[in-house]
Amino acid sequence: DTEVTQTPKHLVMGMTNKKSLKCEQHMGHRAMYWYKQKAKKPPELMFVYSYEKLSINESVPSRFSPECPNSSLLNLHLHALQPEDSALYLCASSQEGRRATNEKLFFGSGTQLSVL
């Protein structure tokens, strides 16, 4: 199983809603990532969890709250989002997430989020 599975595939929410994005991998990877991708742009790193601990937070607003319940699961809790937060949210995983420069990322298909 070399897949990263994300749910839901599409999400529409209002600015007062609370919702969660979910990500799962069963490759035994110890690092998991959230990226945000706007149309026609490269992915931008938001958070990294390494061995279930938050290791990188790229100054993301607190209306985005990540959670890593175990080594296979990663959630992104959303609250009071703004229309400019509409984007494709990608989850990724890698084997170790440490300093091995040749380590590759495995991406999920993403959640297309629209904030109204």
Next chain:
Amino acid sequence: GDSVTQMEGPVTLSEEAFLTINCTYTATGYPSLFWYVQYPGEGLQLLLKATKADDKGSNKGFEATYRKETTSFHLEKGSVQVSDSAVYFCALSLQGAQKLVFGQGTRLTINP
């Protein structure tokens, strides 16, 4: 800081044409270099990689050679297919997967 510059798209070619997508990088050390591809409606997937100078990465008919002297990692394919239509991202890594630096992406459309 470290950065990746890709040729601007979009690029439109006919089927069986030769493809080159240029990629150059700036880095303070000796990075690993990658090409990721994003097909419509999907996430990114690794296409090929090279970890040191003069290495050639190859996959699915695509090739790229790590050129330290020109700080380049151009993507080539001899005969493109409609199914190669996608967005291609060049990327470098100096500090592991947690610090992957992406180029802006090049959208490729192949017409039958």
